[in-house]
Amino acid sequence: MEMPTRSAARAAACVVAVLALTASGLVLADQPKAPNDPTQPIDPWDNPYAMVDGKIDFGTYNGFRRYHASCHVCHGPAGLGSSFAPNLLDPIRERLDYQAFQETVINGRQVEGATGDRVMPPFGLDPNVVEYVPDIWGYLKARADGVLDRGRPDHLAKGALKGRE
Amino acid sequence: MRYRATLGLAAALVAASGIAFANDSVLKNTANPNNWATQLGNYAGQRHSTLDQINTGNVGNLQVKWTFSTGVLRGHEGGPLVVGQYLYVHTPFPNNVYKLDLAEKGKIVWQYEPRQELSVIPVMCCDTVNRGVAVASGKVFLAQADNTLVALDDATGKVLWTVKNADASKGATLTAAPVVVKDKVLVGVSGGEFGVRGHLTAYNINDGKMVWRAYSTGPDAEVLLDPSKTLMMGKPIGEKDLGITTWPGDTWKIGGGTTWGWYTYDPELDLVYYGVGNPSTWNPVQRVVDNDRAKSDNKWSMTIFARNPDTGMAKWVYQKTPFDEWDFDGVNENILADIPIAGKTRKVMVNFDRNGFGYTLDRVTGELLVAQKYDPQVNWATHVDMATGRPQVVDKYSTFHNGQDVNSTGICPAALGSKDQQPASYNPDTGLFYVPTNHICMDYEPFKVAYSAGQPYVGATLSMFPAPNSHGGMGNFIAWDASTGKIVWSKPEPFAVWSGALTTKGGLAFYGTLEGYLVAVNAKDGKELYRFKTPSGIIGNVNTFEYGGKQFVAVLSGVGGWAGIGLAAGLTKDTDGLGAVGAHKALGQYTRLGGVMTVFGLPD
Numbered sequence: 001m002e003m004p005t006r007s008a009a010r011a012a013a014c015v016v017a018v019l020a021l022t023a024s025g026l027v028l029a030d031q032p033k034a035p036n037d038p039t040q041p042i043d044p045w046d047n048p049y050a051m052v053d054g055k056i057d058f059g060t061y062n063g064f065r066r067y068h069a070s071c072h073v074c075h076g077p078a079g080l081g082s083s084f085a086p087n088l089l090d091p092i093r094e095r096l097d098y099q100a101f102q103e104t105v106i107n108g109r110q111v112e113g114a115t116g117d118r119v120m121p122p123f124g125l126d127p128n129v130v131e132y133v134p135d136i137w138g139y140l141k142a143r144a145d146g147v148l149d150r151g152r153p154d155h156l157a158k159g160a161l162k163g164r165e
Numbered sequence: 166m167r168y169r170a171t172l173g174l175a176a177a178l179v180a181a182s183g184i185a186f187a188n189d190s191v192l193k194n195t196a197n198p199n200n201w202a203t204q205l206g207n208y209a210g211q212r213h214s215t216l217d218q219i220n221t222g223n224v225g226n227l228q229v230k231w232t233f234s235t236g237v238l239r240g241h242e243g244g245p246l247v248v249g250q251y252l253y254v255h256t257p258f259p260n261n262v263y264k265l266d267l268a269e270k271g272k273i274v275w276q277y278e279p280r281q282e283l284s285v286i287p288v289m290c291c292d293t294v295n296r297g298v299a300v301a302s303g304k305v306f307l308a309q310a311d312n313t314l315v316a317l318d319d320a321t322g323k324v325l326w327t328v329k330n331a332d333a334s335k336g337a338t339l340t341a342a343p344v345v346v347k348d349k350v351l352v353g354v355s356g357g358e359f360g361v362r363g364h365l366t367a368y369n370i371n372d373g374k375m376v377w378r379a380y381s382t383g384p385d386a387e388v389l390l391d392p393s394k395t396l397m398m399g400k401p402i403g404e405k406d407l408g409i410t411t412w413p414g415d416t417w418k419i420g421g422g423t424t425w426g427w428y429t430y431d432p433e434l435d436l437v438y439y440g441v442g443n444p445s446t447w448n449p450v451q452r453v454v455d456n457d458r459a460k461s462d463n464k465w466s467m468t469i470f471a472r473n474p475d476t477g478m479a480k481w482v483y484q485k486t487p488f489d490e491w492d493f494d495g496v497n498e499n500i501l502a503d504i505p506i507a508g509k510t511r512k513v514m515v516n517f518d519r520n521g522f523g524y525t526l527d528r529v530t531g532e533l534l535v536a537q538k539y540d541p542q543v544n545w546a547t548h549v550d551m552a553t554g555r556p557q558v559v560d561k562y563s564t565f566h567n568g569q570d571v572n573s574t575g576i577c578p579a580a581l582g583s584k585d586q587q588p589a590s591y592n593p594d595t596g597l598f599y600v601p602t603n604h605i606c607m608d609y610e611p612f613k614v615a616y617s618a619g620q621p622y623v624g625a626t627l628s629m630f631p632a633p634n635s636h637g638g639m640g641n642f643i644a645w646d647a648s649t650g651k652i653v654w655s656k657p658e659p660f661a662v663w664s665g666a667l668t669t670k671g672g673l674a675f676y677g678t679l680e681g682y683l684v685a686v687n688a689k690d691g692k693e694l695y696r697f698k699t700p701s702g703i704i705g706n707v708n709t710f711e712y713g714g715k716q717f718v719a720v721l722s723g724v725g726g727w728a729g730i731g732l733a734a735g736l737t738k739d740t741d742g743l744g745a746v747g748a749h750k751a752l753g754q755y756t757r758l759g760g761v762m763t764v765f766g767l768p769d
Binding site: 074077151 | 293358614758
């Protein structure tokens with residue numbers, strides 16, 4: 001009985017989110033690459049990942065693991081997309097910033113389109129995801145910036161760098 | 166109206182009299198080779214047709230006769246059913262069903278378009294697939310994604326009753342095709358990657374009332390087995406409540422063991438057969454008792470059950486992969502056949518498990534007769550001990566032995582299995598089984614994961630790649646001798662063969678490919694005789710039927726499923742240097758989403 005109301009509310013919320021993303025995309029074409037600076041603390045806003053001698057910081061490595069446990073079943077290996085959910089690297093290159101990424105992961109998203117409805121669930125209550133959003137972001141950002149290739153990255157020990165680790 | 170009411174009353178009286186009558190419609194429909202009346206062709210799951218108008222001599226002339234767009238662009242598993250002049254076709258979510266009239270060139274007789282909460286979409290771990298409907302006793306049964314089992318009136322498409330089988334907010338969904346046995350319809354449950362506790366349930370076909378439910382884990386009373394009677398490796402199980410004691414603490418309650426594969430039935434023995442899936446989570450360290458693998462079978466995950474369809478009680482069990490460490494989800498179909506074993510004809514079942522072993526068991530008692538690798542690359546176990554039925558696990562590939570947070574590399578097969586849900590075929594003319602297979606290996610790193618209801622509960626990171634030191638492709642279509650456990654021939658394919666096989670009396674074996682080809686080969690030697698590219702990748706099952714004196718072959722196209730997720734972007738890094746695969750590593754270069762049924766026939 002309550003189904004139509006709830007879906008309608010969700011659809012409305014989602015339209016707002018999509019518009020917001022589209023609008024910011026118009027402004028923010030081609031995001032700058034992250035600094036990748038191992039001397040500065042790892043931080044999702046200013047320095048989401050850092051690589052030293054071909055080894056990525058541990059948090060970003062953990063992001064690789066978390067991504068491939070919770071996200072890849074829809075978004076495909078290494079952020080490349082699948083037949084079920086979109087590639088994530090292009091939007092990160094073009095428009096998606098940490099703020100929007102975080103909001104989408106926590107609240108989910110719903111898009112109605114010609115190829116059928118796409119629905120991303122909210123992960124705000126999933127401890128395997130919500131506690132590691134900065135790590136997952138670091139991983140996808142490093143992928144989008146071309147710093148990490150597909151597959152398992154070599155990584156530094158836990159705590160080797162300053163910051164969120 | 167009055168006429169139909171009278172008929173309905175007659176049917177009700179027959180049902181009430183307790184005669185096992187209802188399934189007679191399935192027996193009758195499947196006995197007529199002009200029909201393709203169940204998803205697997207018959208109760209035995211043989212996917213074989215005695216039609217021979219299309220044969221090795223003329224299959225090269227096969228052409229497209231007509232097509233039907235389903236209007237949905239997602240992974241299309243399962244296939245159309247044909248009963249008499251009607252063809253039934255289903256779609257992935259939102260699970261539309263169409264009844265088409267072959268006498269009127271495929272005109273739509275009725276359509277059923279359910280409204281389902283969109284929130285069910287993201288809890289379908291690997292695409293919103295559905296493996297098809299069941300037609301029996303004047304009804305069409307559909308297991309909807311949102312866990313609604315619905316019975317439609319075959320004549321009108323109107324809903325007769327619905328029943329809720331499970332809870333999507335806890336990650337449960339429905340993808341498997343229901344099977345009707347006598348006056349019961351059997352449905353499973355999906356959601357092994359969400360910590361769903363699996364079960365198989367029987368509902369009365371006339372009113373949707375639950376008759377029994379058999380859980381895959383937990384106390385014997387809920388698993389519906391009797392340790393003093395239910396057989397395991399030829400003897401009563403003996404120990405009580407193994408569905409509890411082989412798990413640490415209460416983890417059996419979120420232990421997976423879902424039942425989303427195919428169900429087969431032997432009317433003479435009156436036994437239903439199905440496989441139970443992987444234990445949750447994928448991290449074995451979270452499923453171990455006293456850090457001792459020997460105490461941690463995680464029963465009854467990964468188990469073949471033989472059950473009485475009236476009571477649900479288990480006659481026998483066989484656990485293929487005790488204490489899974491690789492997600493070798495044991496749901497694959499059990500094909501029933503009578504074949505010679507050491508010179509004597511036996512009533513067997515044959516199972517091509519995800520773990521890469523082809524099992525032949527006595528389907529009366531569950532005795533293990535043959536267990537051999539059906540892909541020579543399989544390396545996680547050396548062999549199956551025929552006395553205990555247990556695989557002999559190789560430490561190097563044991564993700565438990567290597568431990569949490571350690572990446573175990575080069576494990577074959579990958580979690581996709583040497584075969585996934587795509588059903589195989591048994592051809593009584595050659596005595597061989599025709600198996601669509603995956604030829605993919607993996608690295609697997611388990612790590613600690615927390616359970617949260619309705620959220621993914623996976624606990625491992627995987628990367629997959631084509632089997633190394635082989636032909637570079639990711640699939641094979643093989644012919645298998647289940648009497649001896651030997652591959653008779655093997656035809657390489659660039660991508661995993663994710664489509665259900667069909668064999669016919671015309672000497673042919675058919676399958677589809679992920680690029681979208683329908684392929685026909687000579688059943689004797691695997692020589693390719695026909696290939697046609699349909700609008701999208703094929704993960705559906707090939708069927709055949711005859712109407713108006715002409716034989717047709719039908720298949721659903723629509724790439725997706727786990728194949729679409731794992732393969733759409735390609736499997737390997739550019740630098741992996743795995744030979745030929747570099748040329749065809751990304752499926753996206755060959756096909757796009759689609760949703761079309763293609764019907765083939767010979768030139769007029």
